[in-house]
Amino acid sequence: MTERTIPTVGRRATAAFVAPAAGLIGVFLIFPALWTLYLAVTDLRLTGLAAVEPRFVGLQNFIAAVSDPKFVNSVKVTLLFVAGSLVGQVVLGFTLAWIFRGWRGVGRRLLEVLAIFAWIIPGSVVAFLWIAFLDGTSGTFNALLPGPLGDGTEWLLSYPLLSIVMFNTWRGTAFSMLLFGAALSAVPPSHLETARLSGAGTWQMLRDIVIPSIRGHVVTATLLIALWTFNLFTPYLLTRGGPNFQTDVMPVFIFREAISSGRLGYGAAISAILLAINLLLAMIYLRMVRRPP
Amino acid sequence: MAKVELRRVTKTFTGGVTAVDGLDLTIEEGEFFALLGPSGCGKTTLLRMIAGLESPTTGTIWIDGTDVTHISPGNRDVAMVFQDYALYPHMTVADNISYPLKVRKVAKEERHQKAAEVGASLQLQELLDRRPGQLSGGQQQRVAVARAVAYEPRLFLFDEPLSNLDARLRLEARTFLKRLQKELGVTALYVTHDQSEALALADRIAVMKDGRIMQLDTPAAIYNRPTSLFVASFIGSVPMNLLSATVDGDLGVGSWRLPVPAEVRGVVSDGQEVVVGIRPEHARLVDGAGDARVTGAVSVVELLGNEYLVTVEDGGRQFQAVSDAAPDIGDRRQATFAADRALLYRASDGALIAAESPAAERRPSTA
Amino acid sequence: MDGTHSRPVPTAPWPLRRIVSRTGFYVLVTLLGAFFAVPMLWLLFAPFDVQPTLAAEVPHWTLDNFRRVLENPFALASLRNSVFLAVQTMVLIVAAAALCSYALSRVRFPGRDMLLYVLLLFSAVVSGTAAMVPLFQLVNKMRLIDTYMGVVLVLSGGLLPAAIFILKDFMDTLPSSYEESAIVFGASPVQVLRDVVVPVVRPGLAVIAVWALVNVWGDFLMPFILLRSPDLQPGSVVMFNFYTEGGQANLKLISAFSFLYSIPVVAMYLFVNLRYGFRFYGGIKA
Numbered sequence: 001m002t003e004r005t006i007p008t009v010g011r012r013a014t015a016a017f018v019a020p021a022a023g024l025i026g027v028f029l030i031f032p033a034l035w036t037l038y039l040a041v042t043d044l045r046l047t048g049l050a051a052v053e054p055r056f057v058g059l060q061n062f063i064a065a066v067s068d069p070k071f072v073n074s075v076k077v078t079l080l081f082v083a084g085s086l087v088g089q090v091v092l093g094f095t096l097a098w099i100f101r102g103w104r105g106v107g108r109r110l111l112e113v114l115a116i117f118a119w120i121i122p123g124s125v126v127a128f129l130w131i132a133f134l135d136g137t138s139g140t141f142n143a144l145l146p147g148p149l150g151d152g153t154e155w156l157l158s159y160p161l162l163s164i165v166m167f168n169t170w171r172g173t174a175f176s177m178l179l180f181g182a183a184l185s186a187v188p189p190s191h192l193e194t195a196r197l198s199g200a201g202t203w204q205m206l207r208d209i210v211i212p213s214i215r216g217h218v219v220t221a222t223l224l225i226a227l228w229t230f231n232l233f234t235p236y237l238l239t240r241g242g243p244n245f246q247t248d249v250m251p252v253f254i255f256r257e258a259i260s261s262g263r264l265g266y267g268a269a270i271s272a273i274l275l276a277i278n279l280l281l282a283m284i285y286l287r288m289v290r291r292p293p
Numbered sequence: 294m295a296k297v298e299l300r301r302v303t304k305t306f307t308g309g310v311t312a313v314d315g316l317d318l319t320i321e322e323g324e325f326f327a328l329l330g331p332s333g334c335g336k337t338t339l340l341r342m343i344a345g346l347e348s349p350t351t352g353t354i355w356i357d358g359t360d361v362t363h364i365s366p367g368n369r370d371v372a373m374v375f376q377d378y379a380l381y382p383h384m385t386v387a388d389n390i391s392y393p394l395k396v397r398k399v400a401k402e403e404r405h406q407k408a409a410e411v412g413a414s415l416q417l418q419e420l421l422d423r424r425p426g427q428l429s430g431g432q433q434q435r436v437a438v439a440r441a442v443a444y445e446p447r448l449f450l451f452d453e454p455l456s457n458l459d460a461r462l463r464l465e466a467r468t469f470l471k472r473l474q475k476e477l478g479v480t481a482l483y484v485t486h487d488q489s490e491a492l493a494l495a496d497r498i499a500v501m502k503d504g505r506i507m508q509l510d511t512p513a514a515i516y517n518r519p520t521s522l523f524v525a526s527f528i529g530s531v532p533m534n535l536l537s538a539t540v541d542g543d544l545g546v547g548s549w550r551l552p553v554p555a556e557v558r559g560v561v562s563d564g565q566e567v568v569v570g571i572r573p574e575h576a577r578l579v580d581g582a583g584d585a586r587v588t589g590a591v592s593v594v595e596l597l598g599n600e601y602l603v604t605v606e607d608g609g610r611q612f613q614a615v616s617d618a619a620p621d622i623g624d625r626r627q628a629t630f631a632a633d634r635a636l637l638y639r640a641s642d643g644a645l646i647a648a649e650s651p652a653a654e655r656r657p658s659t660a
Numbered sequence: 661m662d663g664t665h666s667r668p669v670p671t672a673p674w675p676l677r678r679i680v681s682r683t684g685f686y687v688l689v690t691l692l693g694a695f696f697a698v699p700m701l702w703l704l705f706a707p708f709d710v711q712p713t714l715a716a717e718v719p720h721w722t723l724d725n726f727r728r729v730l731e732n733p734f735a736l737a738s739l740r741n742s743v744f745l746a747v748q749t750m751v752l753i754v755a756a757a758a759l760c761s762y763a764l765s766r767v768r769f770p771g772r773d774m775l776l777y778v779l780l781l782f783s784a785v786v787s788g789t790a791a792m793v794p795l796f797q798l799v800n801k802m803r804l805i806d807t808y809m810g811v812v813l814v815l816s817g818g819l820l821p822a823a824i825f826i827l828k829d830f831m832d833t834l835p836s837s838y839e840e841s842a843i844v845f846g847a848s849p850v851q852v853l854r855d856v857v858v859p860v861v862r863p864g865l866a867v868i869a870v871w872a873l874v875n876v877w878g879d880f881l882m883p884f885i886l887l888r889s890p891d892l893q894p895g896s897v898v899m900f901n902f903y904t905e906g907g908q909a910n911l912k913l914i915s916a917f918s919f920l921y922s923i924p925v926v927a928m929y930l931f932v933n934l935r936y937g938f939r940f941y942g943g944i945k946a
Binding site: 344345346365366367368369371372373375376377379381382383392393395396397440444450 | 848
Binding site for chain 3: 013014017018020021022024025027028029030031032033035036039044092095096099107110111113114115116117118120121122123124125126127128129130131132133135137138139140143144170224227231232233234237240251254255258259264267268271274275278279282285286
């Protein structure tokens with residue numbers, strides 16, 4: 001009811017308060033998003049004539065992308081990577097949150113902390129940790145695997161996509177663990193107790209009470225993880241897109257085409273596509289969040 | 294010690310809401326003045342405008358003969374006590390009390406001295422080193438008041454300062470505030486929705502509704518002679534009996550016949566629709582015959598402490614009166630009252646019918 | 661409930677079933693624990709090993725590897741660079757977000773909450789990765805390639821919406837009566853902010869500061885594409901360089917370096933967790 005101005009400062013100072021943040025966001029977040037669209041329709045390059053005098057080329061970059069087998073491969077790889085990570089992170093995250101219910105011991109805290117460490121240790125370090133872990137000769141992973149499976153397999157060379165999916169599951173599970181943890185603690189205990197008293201087993205409770213309650217959170221987690229994973233550059237640190245483009249996710253593809261090879265216009269077009277995918281996911285998320293469960 | 298004047302003050306918010314509507318008001322020096330009314334009547338907005346936290350859309354505000362309408366809050370020499378006390382959680386009680394002095398850049402020694410003094414006068418000396426979070430509601434309230442006192446303003450503004458206290462504490466705090474204000478002699482403006490608080494504390498009360506003052510008078514006058522139905526129903530711990538009646542020689546309220554008060558006999562005419570108001574405290578339950586005015590079956594008996602509040606019903610109409618003894622539910626009893634205790638209100642606009650008012654409509658009284 | 665249709669009272673079967681489910685529980689917990697812990701073991705063992713390999717083995721203890729790091733000019737410098745970068749960005753973000761969220765918390769205008777929410781989502785959509793091309797070109801045009809300024813500005817722009825979103829929540833819990841009472845006592849805007857506002861929202865500022873620091877410390881892509889000079893590279897890039905440069909990887913250096921490089925972030929997390937707890941209360945809210 002009452003309109004409030006900042007009582008501390010006047011109208012003009014209010015603008016001054018908002019200005020720095022607004023400026024930074026406007027220039028380094030909003031403007032680049034829009035500029036992508038412009039760059040995508042030019043043939044701008046980092047060096048050479050096209051760097052100084054870029055020409056308008058319409059949808060040429062987009063057409064080139066769609067016909068570029070490497071691009072198609074990149075999209076395919078990315079989709080697989082996202083799908084695999086999603087399944088892994090959601091299942092593991094939920095499992096952790098579920099077993100943490102009502103468990104207050106030292107073991108729980110330890111497990112939780114370990115999962116979070118995996119999430120917060122800097123990317124370059126975890127990348128190398130997994131390079132060491134998956135190493136064919138001395139990697140600990142092979143040491144733990146039985147028989148022929150663990151006999152000198154160079155995971156990053158022989159099963160690169162699987163390796164980065166495992167890596168990313170390990171890396172990002174903590175997020176969904178925290179998310180589901182909060183969601184589960186919001187399920188009224190009385191619902192669960194009533195079910196238990198009626199003789200429901202754990203699986204039944206999960207199916208009939210818990211999952212419907214947290215359906216919204218599952219969707220949220222799925223969309224956010226997907227959004228995140230689509231934009232993840234970390235696989236580059238493990239495999240640099242190889243071997244032979246088998247782990248060439250879109251962020252790596254863009255980097256290579258635009259920054260390394262200097263084809264800025266083309267890279268912008270791919271970026272625009274990635275932005276569109278992101279936008280789509282965000283829209284779906286908004287839709288789901290608006291609609292009551 | 295300050296005299297406050299409001300001249301034609303109006304406040305309209307964006308969206309068209311008029312919180313205060315063309316108000317004129319004078320508050321005398323040293324007065325304890327209450328702004329009383331239901332939520333949304335504009336009393337808090339008015340207080341905030343006097344503090345300077347809101348600006349009037351039109352009109353002017355004067356303190357001690359100076360137009361302060363456009364002077365910033367910090368320069369009006371006014372202290373305000375908020376409903377939530379606004380005690381700074383990270384400062385000790387002593388620092389909270391002395392904060393106004395810190396703003397004035399008073400030296401640390403002197404500040405602490407003063408805080409101790411003021412704190413002691415409000416029985417806070419034991420608590421000076423505590424944080425607000427460690428205090429009870431009543432203690433927090435006193436700290437908020439102490440802070441305002443330490444500022445030594447010419448005007449105190451209170452925004453429902455007691456409404457967060459529980460009932461018992463509220464009564465104690467009320468007495469304490471009244472004594473404090475008398476001792477300091479500083480003009481105080483007090484906003485509340487609690488009519489008993491206003492009646493107990495104030496030298497004068499302005500009853501407000503929808504941004505306007507309905508009646509401005511001393512507590513006794515407002516209690517004994519509310520000049521509108523709104524004020525009549527708002528004032529009084531026990532609601533006034535308000536009965537719709539038609540003038541027909543006397544007053545017909547269903548099967549009850551009530552006498553027309555002497556004062557207004559010449560002013561009312563047969564056929565006029567009126568509302569009769571009698572406070573339950575002025576009506577007693579009687580036994581047997583007598584000056585019976587209202588008869589009915591006892592439906593509710595409530596103990597008020599020293600007497601009973603009895604509700605009698607007849608033909609769907611209810612009437613409340615007091616009694617020393619509790620009657621049985623269902624008994625047929627009679628209640629009587631002195632005719633001149635009754636107040637007559639015009640049914641059309643709720644205004645009090647009085648000897649000096651002609652048939653024409655009268656504006657609610659303002660002082 | 662009908663008395664004739666009673667449930668079977670469990671007798672002997674129950675204890676066994678409980679034992680199995682309990683065992684299953686512990687097995688699951690151990691597996692999960694191992695899953696997370698094992699890849700990290702290397703980080704715990706190798707830095708202290710006289711002859712570290714890629715395997716995680718119990719070391720022959722030594723602190724010699726750390727000496728190597730200290731002697732390596734790039735290694736130490738990069739850690740210092742990471743600190744510069746993280747601290748500068750943190751300061752900028754906290755300052756800009758504090759001012760902005762305070763203003764947004766106190767001033768109401770139609771669409772305010774929607775705007776913030778849209779901005780938040782926008783910053784997730786327009787990630788550094790998705791916008792690397794225009795950001796690179798922008799920084800290029802501003803002649804800020806190979807400067808910290810460029811990286812700081814870009815990272816701030818990306819992190820600010822979330823920072824403001826979080827901080828505004830903290831600001832909202834500060835009742836406006838606090839500031840109003842100070843104003844009526846004659847406090848100037850600066851006094852009000854300094855004496856009343858900042859002390860009360862300090863926890864919020866701390867959260868933002870730590871979150872910004874952690875995000876910048878580990879960021880790889882922006883420094884990687886915006887910085888050229890070897891002596892400007894922060895830890896994230898130098899770490900990558902260490903294990904991708906040609907020849908035999910110097911595991912003594914890499915192990916000790918990764919340990920040092922990881923410590924600040926891990927320490928900060930443990931500190932915040934112990935002090936404030938680390939949960940998403942109620943999940944991500946719309």
